Amino acid sequence: MSLSxxxxxxxxxxxxxxxxxxxxxxxxxxxxxRRDDLMRSTExxxxxxxxxxxxxxxxxxxxxxxVQAPEWGSVRQLxxxxxxxxxxxxxxxxxxxxxxxxxxxxxxxxxxxxxxxQNDLLVESIWTVTDVLDQLGLWTTEVxxxxxxxxxxRQQQELLELSTPVVKLWEGILALPMIGTLDxxxxxxxxxxxxxxxxxxxxxVVIIDITGVPTVDTLVAQYLxxxxxxxxxxxxxxxxxxxxxxxxxxxVHLGLDLSGVITKATLADAFAIALKKRQLTIVSKASQSV
Amino acid sequence: MPILETITIxxxxxxxxxxxKVRSQTVALGFGLVDQTKIVTAxxxxxxxxxxxxxxxxxxxxxxxxxxRVGLRLTFTDQGAGIANIELALQNxxxxxxxxxxxxxxxxxxxxxxxITSEVGKGTCVTTVRWRQ
Numbered sequence: 001m002s003l004s005x006x007x008x009x010x011x012x013x014x015x016x017x018x019x020x021x022x023x024x025x026x027x028x029x030x031x032x033x034r035r036d037d038l039m040r041s042t043e044x045x046x047x048x049x050x051x052x053x054x055x056x057x058x059x060x061x062x063x064x065x066x067v068q069a070p071e072w073g074s075v076r077q078l079x080x081x082x083x084x085x086x087x088x089x090x091x092x093x094x095x096x097x098x099x100x101x102x103x104x105x106x107x108x109x110x111x112x113x114x115x116x117x118q119n120d121l122l123v124e125s126i127w128t129v130t131d132v133l134d135q136l137g138l139w140t141t142e143v144x145x146x147x148x149x150x151x152x153x154r155q156q157q158e159l160l161e162l163s164t165p166v167v168k169l170w171e172g173i174l175a176l177p178m179i180g181t182l183d184x185x186x187x188x189x190x191x192x193x194x195x196x197x198x199x200x201x202x203x204x205v206v207i208i209d210i211t212g213v214p215t216v217d218t219l220v221a222q223y224l225x226x227x228x229x230x231x232x233x234x235x236x237x238x239x240x241x242x243x244x245x246x247x248x249x250x251x252v253h254l255g256l257d258l259s260g261v262i263t264k265a266t267l268a269d270a271f272a273i274a275l276k277k278r279q280l281t282i283v284s285k286a287s288q289s290v
Numbered sequence: 291m292p293i294l295e296t297i298t299i300x301x302x303x304x305x306x307x308x309x310x311k312v313r314s315q316t317v318a319l320g321f322g323l324v325d326q327t328k329i330v331t332a333x334x335x336x337x338x339x340x341x342x343x344x345x346x347x348x349x350x351x352x353x354x355x356x357x358x359r360v361g362l363r364l365t366f367t368d369q370g371a372g373i374a375n376i377e378l379a380l381q382n383x384x385x386x387x388x389x390x391x392x393x394x395x396x397x398x399x400x401x402x403x404x405x406i407t408s409e410v411g412k413g414t415c416v417t418t419v420r421w422r423q
Contacts, residue, residue, distance in 0.1 A: 181306050215309055215327070217334040218393045246327035253328065254335075254396030255382050 009125055010059040012114050017052060023106035024048055031102050038089045047082055051103075054078055065128055067135040076139060083143035087151070093144045100137040104130065159186075166197040173274045174203045175267070179212030187223040194227065198236050205274040206231055209267045211242030221256045228261050237277060239263070241270035294351040299340050299366075308337045308349055312364070315351055319360055321422055329362060329420050332400040335393035336366050336416050342387060344368025344414055354419060361402075361421040369413040376406050 013020070025048060054075045063069035067076065079100070086096045107129055115122040169175045176194055180186075198206065208224065210216065228238040241264040243251075251258065264270040275282065294315060297308050312333040316326040333349070340347040347368030354361040373379045380398060385391030398404040403419040 181309075214313075215330050215334055217331050217338075218390045218396060219334075219338060222390050246324045249324055250327050250331045250400065253399040254331065255392050255399070256390070256396075 006059065006062070006064045006128070008115065008121065009064070009111075009129060010056065012110055013052070013056040013059055016110055017056070020106050020110060021045075021048055021052055023109070024052075024103050027102045027105050028099070031098060038091060039086075047078075047099075050078055051075070051082075065131055067132060067139065075136065079136060079140050080143045083140045084147045087144050087147040093141050093148075096140045096144050097137040100133055100140060104133055107133075166193055168201060168203075169207070169271060170275070170278070170280070172202070172204045172278050173207070173271070174198065174201060174205070175207045175209060175271075177209045177212065177267075180214075182213060182220045182223055187227075191223075191227050191230065195230060195234065198231060198234055203236060205237050205239065205277050207239045207241055207267065207270045207274060209242045209270070210240060210247075211244070211267065213242075216247050216251060218254060218256065221251070221254075221258070225258075225261070237262070239270040239273055241265070241267045292353050294353060296348050296350045298346075298348045299337050299368075300346045302341070305334060305337045305341065309334050311351065312362075315353075315362060319353065319362060319422060321362075321420075325420065325423060328400040329364075332397040332418065332420075333364055335397040336364070336418070339393060339416075340366045340368045340370075340414075342389075343373075344370030346370075347413070354421075359421050361419050363417065363419045365418075366416040367413065368415075372410040372412055372414055373406065373408040374410050376408060380406075 025045065028044065028048070058064070058072050058075050061069070061071040063071050066072075082099070083096055086099075108126055111122060111125050111129070115125065165177065167175050167177070174194070174197055176190065178190065182190075194206065194208075197203070208227065210224070213220065224240060228240070231238050239262045240258070243263050243265055262270075262273060264273065295311065297311060298304060299308065309330050313326060313330045316329050321329065337349060340349070345368060347366060347370070349367075350365045352363040352365070354363050378384055380395045381391075382395050383391045394406075397418065401418040401420045403417075405417045406414065408414040
């Protein structure tokens, strides 16, 4: 790339800043990217203005075509912030990238007017600008994706914590209502929380309820059996409840041996057993008064 | 026969996806609740084998339709180590890993048709069908 085209671009950016900004905003609006439902238009103006200012100062350097160069640091930072914000505001990644790509048309128009007589220089300038804007557009997509991945990771962690509540049903009786997929990471957390709670509450009976677990395959069964075994080593009896008819049939066909564990169809049945083990009874007031 | 879709199995999240897709297909085909659960469980077992022992692979879902019955066929393929002795692998309690050794044989019992072809060093293909009762 020759110096002349770079300096031309820097020149042009400086001279026509207001017009470029106006055209760019029109362009953004035309492409449906002014999402007033997601962000204020003043915020968009501000971002365009800021980008133009930083883009101009980066264009004054020799490393114009390499957006990874230190001169582009502030532009990259700005785009990183914009991308992150928009990922949170609910924009799609194409919408974020189009923010940059839509700047091409106003800039090309301006170059065309300015360099109408110098065809070679015009083509060269357009190529340089395209190259740079493409790189910047891809940069926003990359940042956008990273921001999304972080959100997903955070949600996974939150789910891990959320989905494993250990509840106390009665003095000495704990219940663990399991919901969803029992993959290895979650089961590990479940097991640890349960064993910890057994120690803290000094419970003698634990009910593991699997009503909310859609599929019980051999891996899930293995996890359950290990948990039961670990609890037993601590002197606590386990009851597994929530075995629905379809789960029972599947367990039989799989050849799983749950004979060493007390199993019940419903949590209520399991609770009755647990009370019995604790030598407690529930008596209705009516029968008491007779 | 119409192929519904092919799902790649590369990590444990894919096994969850296989279960969900298989479940929604069985619901769409009008399988009863017990049948749904059996097919989903079998799919879960074989998909985990594809991942753990086959080093990842894929499953293809197909609808089988004839004059008087409807079925779902699942074809799992991988390019893993293969199974040297299929009869032994199907035996209850036999495993080369850390599981219970019930998955493959269990899956066979949960389905109506079940076929394994495997070549050591080349990979394994499990084709299985359950018909709507």
